[in-house]
Amino acid sequence: MRKSRLNRNKQNRLIEHFVAGTTARTASVLVGVNKSTASYYFYRLRELIYQEIEDMTSLSGEIEVDESYFGGRRKGKRGRGAAGKVPVFGLLKRGGKVFTKIIPDAKATTLMPIMQEKILPDSVVYTDSLPSYNVLDISCFKHFRINHSELFADRKNHINGIENFWNQAKRHMRKYNGIPKEHFHLYLKECEWRFNNPDPKQQLNQLKQLVKKYMG
Numbered sequence: 001m002r003k004s005r006l007n008r009n010k011q012n013r014l015i016e017h018f019v020a021g022t023t024a025r026t027a028s029v030l031v032g033v034n035k036s037t038a039s040y041y042f043y044r045l046r047e048l049i050y051q052e053i054e055d056m057t058s059l060s061g062e063i064e065v066d067e068s069y070f071g072g073r074r075k076g077k078r079g080r081g082a083a084g085k086v087p088v089f090g091l092l093k094r095g096g097k098v099f100t101k102i103i104p105d106a107k108a109t110t111l112m113p114i115m116q117e118k119i120l121p122d123s124v125v126y127t128d129s130l131p132s133y134n135v136l137d138i139s140c141f142k143h144f145r146i147n148h149s150e151l152f153a154d155r156k157n158h159i160n161g162i163e164n165f166w167n168q169a170k171r172h173m174r175k176y177n178g179i180p181k182e183h184f185h186l187y188l189k190e191c192e193w194r195f196n197n198p199d200p201k202q203q204l205n206q207l208k209q210l211v212k213k214y215m216g
Contacts, residue, residue: 046186060120
């Protein structure tokens, strides 16, 4: 990744605005750079985040898994399989980190390999009642499912953590009024990174280190 032409002061200010969740348009005005320059710099920051966290280590313990659909509000079909939306699969270790992956569909043949790769054997896996998760009943995991048509939580049997992440991610993305589909994976990993590193100071230090390492 080539060196940025911006001076260090403007780079640091843009990084601070990125961490704060400022849009590139607003950041460009506050920092005094062209809007396209701020947009491109934010794009490069998301690329750095994507490169850094894509190969996250496996999860163990109590894991919540769920799939969600991202995209603008459209008339017609809603919920699972909604037309035009991007399906995403998520795994969350309770009290720990989340991992997300864009998927072509929510079939068992798609979800199971991801779980086998990212979740260590003998972990406890919590899901909703999607039929695709039935394969977990004969797997190396301990499987508990919650039926959302009846209740949302039964003591420890719930997926409230991963659903909270989906809500946070969608709320963060909504401010952009539409994200190009070819860049969606970068915004998704940004949301994952923010969730896994909730301290703004930690986010700021990480980004400055990555910029120094890759962008000079």
